[in-house]
Amino acid sequence: MSGQEMIGANPSVNSKWNLRRQTLAIIVISVLLLAAMTVSGFLIENEKLSVNLEARNSSPSLDHLFGTDWLGRDMLARTLKGLTLSFGVGLLTAFLSTIIALFLSLLSSWNKKIDHGVTWLIDLFISMPHVVTLLLISFAIGGGFKGVVTGIALTHWPSLTRLLRAEVMKVKTEQYIGVSRQLGKSRWWIACNHYLPHLMPQIMVGFILLFPHTILHEAAITFLGFGLSPEQPAIGIILSESMRYLSTGMWWLAFFPGLSLVIMVGIFDLLGNSIRKLIDPFHGQR
Amino acid sequence: MRTKRISLYILSQAAKLLTLLIAISILSFMLVSYSPIDPIRAYIGGDMLRVSPEQRANIEEYWGLNEPRVSQYLNWANSILHGDLGTSLLYRSPVAQVIAERFVASLALMAIAWLLSGIFGFILGIIAGMKKGTWIDRLIKGYCYVLSATPTFWLGLVVVIVFSVWLGWFPIGLGTPAGILEQDVSLTDYLRHLFLPALTLSIIGVANIALHTRTKLVETLNSEFIWFAKAKGEKGLKLLWRHGLRNISLPAISLQFASFGELFGGAVLTEQVFSYPGLGQAIVEAGLGGDVPLLLGIVLFSTIFVYVGNLMADILYKVIDPRIRKEWN
Numbered sequence: 125m126s127g128q129e130m131i132g133a134n135p136s137v138n139s140k141w142n143l144r145r146q147t148l149a150i151i152v153i154s155v156l157l158l159a160a161m162t163v164s165g166f167l168i169e170n171e172k173l174s175v176n177l178e179a180r181n182s183s184p185s186l187d188h189l190f191g192t193d194w195l196g197r198d199m200l201a202r203t204l205k206g207l208t209l210s211f212g213v214g215l216l217t218a219f220l221s222t223i224i225a226l227f228l229s230l231l232s233s234w235n236k237k238i239d240h241g242v243t244w245l246i247d248l249f250i251s252m253p254h255v256v257t258l259l260l261i262s263f264a265i266g267g268g269f270k271g272v273v274t275g276i277a278l279t280h281w282p283s284l285t286r287l288l289r290a291e292v293m294k295v296k297t298e299q300y301i302g303v304s305r306q307l308g309k310s311r312w313w314i315a316c317n318h319y320l321p322h323l324m325p326q327i328m329v330g331f332i333l334l335f336p337h338t339i340l341h342e343a344a345i346t347f348l349g350f351g352l353s354p355e356q357p358a359i360g361i362i363l364s365e366s367m368r369y370l371s372t373g374m375w376w377l378a379f380f381p382g383l384s385l386v387i388m389v390g391i392f393d394l395l396g397n398s399i400r401k402l403i404d405p406f407h408g409q410r
Numbered sequence: 411m412r413t414k415r416i417s418l419y420i421l422s423q424a425a426k427l428l429t430l431l432i433a434i435s436i437l438s439f440m441l442v443s444y445s446p447i448d449p450i451r452a453y454i455g456g457d458m459l460r461v462s463p464e465q466r467a468n469i470e471e472y473w474g475l476n477e478p479r480v481s482q483y484l485n486w487a488n489s490i491l492h493g494d495l496g497t498s499l500l501y502r503s504p505v506a507q508v509i510a511e512r513f514v515a516s517l518a519l520m521a522i523a524w525l526l527s528g529i530f531g532f533i534l535g536i537i538a539g540m541k542k543g544t545w546i547d548r549l550i551k552g553y554c555y556v557l558s559a560t561p562t563f564w565l566g567l568v569v570v571i572v573f574s575v576w577l578g579w580f581p582i583g584l585g586t587p588a589g590i591l592e593q594d595v596s597l598t599d600y601l602r603h604l605f606l607p608a609l610t611l612s613i614i615g616v617a618n619i620a621l622h623t624r625t626k627l628v629e630t631l632n633s634e635f636i637w638f639a640k641a642k643g644e645k646g647l648k649l650l651w652r653h654g655l656r657n658i659s660l661p662a663i664s665l666q667f668a669s670f671g672e673l674f675g676g677a678v679l680t681e682q683v684f685s686y687p688g689l690g691q692a693i694v695e696a697g698l699g700g701d702v703p704l705l706l707g708i709v710l711f712s713t714i715f716v717y718v719g720n721l722m723a724d725i726l727y728k729v730i731d732p733r734i735r736k737e738w739n
Contacts, residue, residue, distance in 0.1 A: 248433055255675035256693065256712050263697045263705065264441035340561050344679055347563050348694050363564060367683070371582055375571045382564030389559040 147398045154395040158211070161388060165208025168201050184376050191376035193369075203381040205357040207388055213272060213342045213352075214392075218334040220277035222284065222327060229288035229323070230315045233296055242289065246282045254279055255348075258341060262350040272351040276338050284330040288323055295322050325403045333396035336389045343385060359385045427717055431710060435490075438709045439483050442702050486706075496703030500695060505707040508692065513711070516688030520677050522608040527615025528666045534616060535623025535662070540650065542628055550620065557617035562676045566610040566683035573606055580606050582684075607684045611676050615669070622665055626658045664726050670719030674712055 141149075184191045190199035232242040249257065261275035295301065295318065304314050345351040346360025354361055359381050366377035477485075489496070495505035538550040574582045581603055630636065631654065639653050678690030685691065689708060696704040 248430065248437075250671070251430055251713055251716055252434065252709065253671040253674040253678075253712050253716060255678045256709055259678075259693065259697050260438055260441055260705070260709060264445045266446040336559060340559075343561050344563060347561075347679070348682055349698050350694075363567060367567065370567065370570055370575060373575055375575065378564070378567040378571065382561065382567065385561060385564065386556065386559050390556065393555065393559055 144402070147401050150398045151395060151402070154391045154398070157391055158388070158395070161204065161384075162208050162211045165204040165206075165211075168204055184380070190380040191374075193365075193374075193377055199362075199376065199380060202357050202362055203359070203384050206359040206362055206381060207384055209352070209356060209358050210339045210342060210385065210388065213269075213276070214335045214339040217273055217276040217280065217338040217342070218331055220273070221280040221334055221338070222331045224277065224281040225284040225288055225330070226323070226327060228281070228285045229292050230319060232289050233292045233315070233319065234311065239289075239293075242285070246285055249279065249282045254341065255344065258345050259348070259350055262345055267350050268353055269356075272342055272345060275345065276341055279341075280334055280337055284334065287330060288326060291323055291326055292319055295319060325400075329396055329400040329404070332392065332399060335392040335396070339385070339389055339392070423721060427714070430717065431713065434713050435487060435706075435710060436483065438706055439486065440479070442706060443479055443482065445700075445702075490710075495707045498696070498704040498707075499701040500699050500704065501701075505703050508704060509689065509707055509711055512687065512689040512692045515686065516677055516681070516690060518604060519607050519611065519680070519686065519688060520673050522604070523611035523615055523676070524666065524673060526608070526612040528619060528662070530612070531616040531619030532623050532659075532662050535620040536627060536650065536654075536658070538620065538624040539627030539631065539658075542624075542631075547624075551624070554617040554621050557614060558621075560614070562610065562614050562679040563683050565614060566607070566680050569606050569610050569613075570683065573609075603684075603686070607680045607686050610683070611673070611680050614676055615673065618669065618672075619662055619666060623658055623662050626661050627654060630654055630657045660727065660730055664723035667719045667723035667726065671716045673719075674715060 190203055192198055193202070228242050228245070232239040252260075257279050258275045261278055262271040265271035265274055301314060301318055304318060309317075342351060343358070343360040343363070346358050347364045348360075349364070351360055352358045354365075362381045363378055366374070366381075369377055486496075493506070495509075497503065498505050498508050501508050534550050534554075538547045541547045570582060573580050636649070636653055639649055644652065674690070677688060678693060680686070681688045681690035682694055689711070693705065693708040693712075695701070696708065
């Protein structure tokens with residue numbers, strides 16, 4: 125991710141809006157947008173989602189910005205509910221994946237054998253196509269919310285683990301770790317007091333940059349029919365339902381919900397990369 | 411010396427593949443065996459009520475469902491070693507045959523998408539890298555970032571809306587026209603049904619390779635030999651052809667080979683949108699219908715598929731790049 129040109133203005137032209145400020149502004153705006161998306165989904169009451177046969181199949185208008193479906197439900201309300209759900213699943217799974225990644229990377233600092241084991245596990249998990257692994261785990265658990273969360277949490281840790289492990293390996297050879305050892309500190313103490321603070325920036329950025337993947341994969345697996353149940357207003361459900369109505373020309377059923385998901389994922393991407401630029405400027409700006 | 415190294419390489423790769431397949435098969439077998447889906451119910455389907463408990467017990471006995479999991483696994487692994495992947499419950503034919511048939515259809519789709527996304531991604535990456543910092547670079551980069559945030563299946567739906575529903579140029583789904591016998595289907599029919607799924611998969615695949623090529627080219631253009639060439643007065647396409655292309659093409663090609671996993675995942679989703687009768691649709695049906703033999707078969711097959719891609723990327727590096735080749739010899 126390269127810095128300046130992505131943001132637009134040349135930082136040297138306007139000194140008041142230097143790169144740091146621009147990045148901060150982007151972070152604030154993205155957080156606000158995401159908050160608005162998620163909170164509005166919470167605030168929408170369920171009656172907005174109720175069936176209203178008089179207004180069914182209407183194309184986008186001022187009353188229904190995203191149109192209505194074959195039962196007259198407002199698509200904007202359904203989409204916002206879906207985004208909130210996506211955010212929730214994304215938060216939970218990204219958190220779990222990060223925990224797994226942190227645990228495994230700290231574990232690999234233990235000794236060479238365990239490190240080999242962890243590397244082998246990473247290779248094992250990336251040797252299957254992502255979607256296939258997800259599908260298999262979801263199948264084993266029997267689908268539903270539990271299946272999706274377990275599946276996504278168990279498939280998204282490898283890349284972050286690799287990153288964190290490399291970092292741990294680098295720090296491990298530092299002198300102060302050796303000194304700490306000689307002073308009789310336990311491995312646990314060293315992990316908590318030396319490795320963890322060092323890994324924190326990577327963990328934060330990695331956590332946020334996991335969101336785009338987890339959200340997209342949740343939608344994908346739900347779309348395929350292995351994920352959330354059809355009663356839930358998930359984006360994947362909305363899109364797979366819309367497939368039956370596309371041939372009759374009801375394009376808004378698929379177009380707007382999907383576009384909203386793209387925007388949400390895009391904002392997460394932007395947010396993660398901006399935070400990286402802020403806390404790790406040397407790598408972030410390349 | 412050289413043959414010895416090469417045979418050592420082949421041996422180590424074969425061992426790697428073997429351990430990988432064993433691990434994956436154990437893992438996936440374990441997962442599937444804990445699934446709440448009842449294999450007998452999945453096999454018998456709607457006639458479940460007509461099956462008496464004794465008959466059920468007989469089937470369990472016959473399938474060896476009473477045996478401990480370890481011996482179940484060993485039975486399954488043993489028959490795989492003898493080339494028998496079992497019988498698909500949904501298609502009522504050998505799993506190997508179903509996979510072979512479906513893979514041909516998927517291969518056509520994936521090969522086209524792989525080539526097109528590779529070529530266009532590479533070209534876009536070069537344009538962006540050469541014009542770094544200009545509006546065209548920003549445009550290409552923005553396009554790639556948007557694409558990487560786009561779910562494959564949604565793009566497929568948009569493509570259907572535009573090309574099938576609005577313009578009516580292409581059929582909405584399926585691999586062949588409905589209601590026509592298989593031998594009557596012409597090549598143009600096949601191609602017409604292949605076009606939209608391939609287009610979707612190609613568009614999605616462009617982002618990764620374009621961004622990667624761009625970064626590589628920018629890096630290369632900042633190196634000293636390029637400055638020297640520029641000082642001699644070389645510029646533009648000639649500079650790229652003489653000094654840039656070699657340095658960026660190899661990473662791009664091997665990246666493209668290493669992306670077989672994403673390609674397969676994209677194919678699963680695209681085939682679902684277009685009801686295209688490929689391997690991806692088969693695995694979804696197998697999962698939803700509780701067809702365990704087919705599901706496990708495709709899992710193993712996709713693992714080999716991804717492995718072959720990674721292996722080719724590895725070999726290409728060794729064969730093409732003279733520096734790595736020299737180390738290797």
